[in-house]
Amino acid sequence: MTRNPEAVSPRDRIAYALNRMSVAGYRTIPVVDAETRPIGVVTVTDFIRWLVICSPEAVLNIRPETRSSARTRWTPARRSRRRR
Numbered sequence: 001m002t003r004n005p006e007a008v009s010p011r012d013r014i015a016y017a018l019n020r021m022s023v024a025g026y027r028t029i030p031v032v033d034a035e036t037r038p039i040g041v042v043t044v045t046d047f048i049r050w051l052v053i054c055s056p057e058a059v060l061n062i063r064p065e066t067r068s069s070a071r072t073r074w075t076p077a078r079r080s081r082r083r084r
Contacts, residue, residue, distance in 0.1 A: 007032045008042065014050065017042050
């Protein structure tokens with residue numbers, strides 16, 4: 001376990017937590033109270049669920065052909081491996 005991990009508070013904006021996770025490459029980030037005691041954890045899955053709650057019609061009403069064509073347009077960044 002990491003000592004003194006970067007954390008967010010319940011008062012921080014969602015965008016801030018998402019930024020910290022994205023920039024640092026975290027999949028989870030702890031949520032701490034004013035005395036820096038852990039009170040929860042935010043995960044990538046939590047953000048996906050939040051997006052669905054905010055825009056259910058945009059996420060849940062995707063037709064299969066839209067989904068497959070979207071897959072060809074977007075690909076996650078791949079890390080290059082050095083060959084020795």
